[in-house]
Amino acid sequence: MPLSSAAGALLVPLTLLPIGPPEIAGPGGTPAAAAPDQVVDAQFDRANGIVPAKAITHAPDLVPYGAQVRVTVHREAGRTTVAVELAEVAGSHEFPAHVHTGHCTTDPAASGPHYQHTTGSDAADNEVRMTVRTDPGGGGDASATVPWTFRPDEAHSLVLHAGPDAGAHAPTDRVGCVDVDF
Numbered sequence: 001m002p003l004s005s006a007a008g009a010l011l012v013p014l015t016l017l018p019i020g021p022p023e024i025a026g027p028g029g030t031p032a033a034a035a036p037d038q039v040v041d042a043q044f045d046r047a048n049g050i051v052p053a054k055a056i057t058h059a060p061d062l063v064p065y066g067a068q069v070r071v072t073v074h075r076e077a078g079r080t081t082v083a084v085e086l087a088e089v090a091g092s093h094e095f096p097a098h099v100h101t102g103h104c105t106t107d108p109a110a111s112g113p114h115y116q117h118t119t120g121s122d123a124a125d126n127e128v129r130m131t132v133r134t135d136p137g138g139g140g141d142a143s144a145t146v147p148w149t150f151r152p153d154e155a156h157s158l159v160l161h162a163g164p165d166a167g168a169h170a171p172t173d174r175v176g177c178v179d180v181d182f
Helices: none
Strands: 038-045 055-057 068-076 079-087 094-100 129-133 140-146 157-161 174-179
Touching (some): 038 174, 068 174, 079 094, 094 174
Antiparallel strands (some): 038 068, 055 174, 079 140, 094 129, 129 140
């Protein structure tokens, strides 16, 4: 049941994404692939909260507090697929997303540079690169598959960048960060 705030606006209860690995089905609804290796479900919060947040927003105008994220990692036969799903973020927007080397903190730069499989290479398949395009309601998803697996203890977060037409934010600004130990 919607609630009214002091200003008269309707407040609608938050609906969470389903928790647990997504279902993967083949023809006729039969299982098509193994479950993902890792799933991180979180809500974006402040970086300086009492309980450390798994997902941090650095730009609440684009990634509001309480917006939801799911990051799924699947490794198979020397390949890695990283998928991200967003809900309740800025609608009709493009968020470039990359795997970074550092963890999420109050300082957006602490997430470090983009993880590169071969250091110093600009090859397209040397990084996990994707763009999440959101619908008018603020939901969207994207995935990328690379022909390698992450080196242990060198990739620690998925970062959302502001992207084009982001108002006061430069396109490369880090607007959201999710801790994921790849």
